[in-house]
Amino acid sequence: MSLADTISKTFVPIHREGYPFIAIAAISTIILGWFFAPLFWIGLILTVWVCYFFRDPPRVTPVRDGLIVSPADGTVCLMGPAVPPKELDMGEEPMMRVCIFMNVFNCHVNRAPMQGRIKRVAYKAGKFLNAELDKASEHNERNGIVIENDDTRIGVVQIAGLVARRIVCFVKEDETISAGERFGLIRFGSRLDVYMPLGTKPSVSLGQTMVSGESILADLKATNQSDAISRVS
Template identity: 45%
Template sequence: MKQTTIPIHPEGYPFILFSGFATLIFALIDLCIPALGALLLTGFSTYFFRDPSRVQPEQEGAIICPADGKVIVVNETEDTRFLDGKVKKISIFMNVFNVHVNRIPISGTVSSVTFQPGRFYAADKDKAVLHNEYAAVTVNTPSQHQYCVVQIAGLIARRIVCQVTKNDPVTAGTRYGLIRFGSRVDLYLPLEAEISVKVGDKVKAGESLLGILA
């Protein structure tokens, strides 16, 4: 059964506390319009950094969605940066209203974590993949497959949080990071993966089934 409480990601507390404190100060000195603006900012920060519980798929070999948002790419491509070969790729675009906590798609062991500084183009554009700042986590699965999940900064995203390191064991569906204020996540999978989503689908991190990797 789903939990009814909606926790807040720790990254959000500084924003919530600062804007909440500003609301109080403005209210005490009778600055109504600034107080209202700060109150709205407090509400938005609380909403943006929400971190709801999710019920993950139970199918054997399930590829669990790493991000909330809209599927904008599903294809087979030649990858030379992360897995170095032909892969299946799924890209998910997160707008500012989506939950931004990212989750592990498939259990395994982290083989590498790569952070690359870069630009901040709109995350739904093709050039964002090549030029934007990103954090790539490559994972080896118990079935000897390898995949890579890539957090990509966007137009207003200025912080990528990745909480795993090399050699960490990771479990499908667990939280591992966050991208602040809108962006995208790309998932590079082996060709054996059977993809069950299509472009335009709305998906949820830790809950939606993207496919099966037997």
């Protein structure tokens, strides 16, 4: 194994959004350590944690028509029919919703669940309730995007949590995006909701650990096939 391979496997890339926070933590550590040595070690630990929080590891996304992959690292905290936020303009009928909660130790870079065109980007200010609560979908600060392709349309909502105070979205309306491509980031603990067509059968269960851009939330093609068989029978 070459030195470059060793370095790439040892040091995970850091997202550029984290650079200012890392710089602030590092400078604060040096200043505090100058006045009181024990504070240097405390600051150093916090600086390392900030680097860890903003890590942006490469992911290998499965590419097959109909697959919906997880947009976030974390655990599935809620699942079932729910009406999408009004600002997404996806109608008032329930859709299948899967919610993924990210704690402060999860990677917070968000990735697109499927390929398609960004039809809508909508931000809404709000509160900062515990992101694990169901009412966080309605009351918390959030940013939603709608992705559409020839086969389907889904909604993805970034929801700020109890600690999070900043939602970052990298995409704009009418842009095209690939499955697993980075589209946003949330600081520092939050949730992602994915809205899929009603009738979709999720491939996950409550409490299951998700890997952004890799874990499969649902296979829409398999769902359609099973529905077709059900109708025939």
